[in-house]
Amino acid sequence: MLFYYAVKTVSLASHIALEEVGADYESRLVDFATQQQRSADYLGINPKGRVPALATSQGVITETPALLVYIAQTHPDSVLALPADPFAFAKLQEFNNYLCATVHVNHAHRMRGSRWVDDEAAMAAMRAKVPQTMAESFRLIEEEMLRGPWVLGEDFSVCDCYLFTISNWLAGDKVDIDQFPEVAAHAARMREREPVRRVLGLHGIE
Amino acid sequence: MLFYYAVKTVSLASHIALEEVGADYESRLVDFATQQQRSADYLGINPKGRVPALATSQGVITETPALLVYIAQTHPDSVLALPADPFAFAKLQEFNNYLCATVHVNHAHRMRGSRWVDDEAAMAAMRAKVPQTMAESFRLIEEEMLRGPWVLGEDFSVCDCYLFTISNWLAGDKVDIDQFPEVAAHAARMREREPVRRVLGLHGIE
Structure with missing residues (x-):
């Protein structure tokens, strides 16, 4: 998995979650100073031009609440395991x-x-x-x-x-x-x- | 379950979901015209003073994305059944x-x-x-x-x-x-x- 993040953004939350579960992923910095989030390459990954984005083998996931639950749900034996109720x-x-x-x-x-x-x-x-x-x-x-x-x-x-x-x-x-x-x-x-x-x-x- | 809603608000989404799954619930109108959402009674149900809110036997749930998934998850045989993947x-x-x-x-x-x-x-x-x-x-x-x-x-x-x-x-x-x-x-x-x-x-x- 490739995790797209930017400095001083909400992407920190998902980044911490990936580390907490011991996920197998690589980080990719998106440089907001040079407007890289608006580049054609990045808009091809996330048409919203925002971070975070997580590229998985099935496709790209965006939006922090969706990502956090995805990371937790795919690591059910981790410290972030979701409640069953x-x-x-x-x-x-x-x-x-x-x-x-x-x-x-x-x-x-x-x-x-x-x-x-x-x-x-x-x-x-x-x-x-x-x-x-x-x-x-x-x-x-x-x-x-x-x-x-x-x-x-x-x-x-x-x-x-x-x-x-x-x-x-x-x-x-x-x-x-x-x-x-x-x-x-x-x-x-x-x-x-x-x-x-x-x-x-x-x-x-x- | 008691479902708190107001006219012309996002509470329509959860109201439709409750009907789609055939949930066992009653509707309670919160009158925004008289600021009922700011009354002590309603703030006791939802301290945020917003709708929708769903009072269940376990407690109150707010926030549309949380409610929609809750309604779907508690009705797994309904038309709104969640994807397992x-x-x-x-x-x-x-x-x-x-x-x-x-x-x-x-x-x-x-x-x-x-x-x-x-x-x-x-x-x-x-x-x-x-x-x-x-x-x-x-x-x-x-x-x-x-x-x-x-x-x-x-x-x-x-x-x-x-x-x-x-x-x-x-x-x-x-x-x-x-x-x-x-x-x-x-x-x-x-x-x-x-x-x-x-x-x-x-x-x-x-």
Whole structure:
């Protein structure tokens, strides 16, 4: 398998998952600085021009929640094994989707405002609200979602790879992670894991 | 099970899925006109103050992609049975996530701009770009994703419930669905299904 990623993007979550399960894969850096995600070659892999993308023998998979579950499902004896109970699996998916469709979207209004507006004043208005929307999302995560020590409780899961990735964005979004002690402790716990440490440098994270 | 929905929202997708599988459930309308989604009672069910939400004997599930898969997974002998192959399941999830995190988000910039900005000029700038972003998303769906006759090919799936729901928003977003003949034919095909017809009226759709 070939895993396409870019520095300081959500692709870190799937990259951690691949390391956690001991997947047989190679990494391919997509250089956003030179707009490589818009090249004809890359659009042939992912027509959306985004990362992550995972090229498998059956075809290419994109979208973080889909990829995380695929990686877990194809490694059923790993630490990321999925819950067999449909309700437990739904709660895992619910968490991933909240990160994907609400929290990541809130964050994207800081740097990717041109997706939704064309004028600079509106982009500035978007950037201005990001500290508030991200803090509100993490308040909900802290109080309602993160059970501890891991997102889903005692069992480590793909949700942990994903939460850690997005909690790394808080400082840049001008949100003090220490307002959320459970989230901060979770991030510290993740940084102690060997599979996490192996890929942080590739993503430009100290 | 109790299914919480609101008129003209994404909750239609899960409502169709419940009907398609013949689920044992009751519907509960959440009245957005009176801000019922922000009431203490409803926030006790879904602290996010959104729909859909499904109250099961094990607890409440939210987020459309999580709900759709839960409904399908708990009805394995139904028309919405999930593919057993992990890659095929990942493609189903990839499609749902594109609708959730990109297409629905594009659409939300027309009516829900206050999620991301506070000033009216920026909200107007957001509304102005919605026809373009929705058309771009549906171009990609038409050309790259919708295999026909159903989203995933020959097999009907939860993706069809979801695509139909969002393609209903195009007219309001000032996008002519007839630019996308495969999407338009898909919507017409969906409207012929008895389970779909049973819930359209509840959602204020003719």
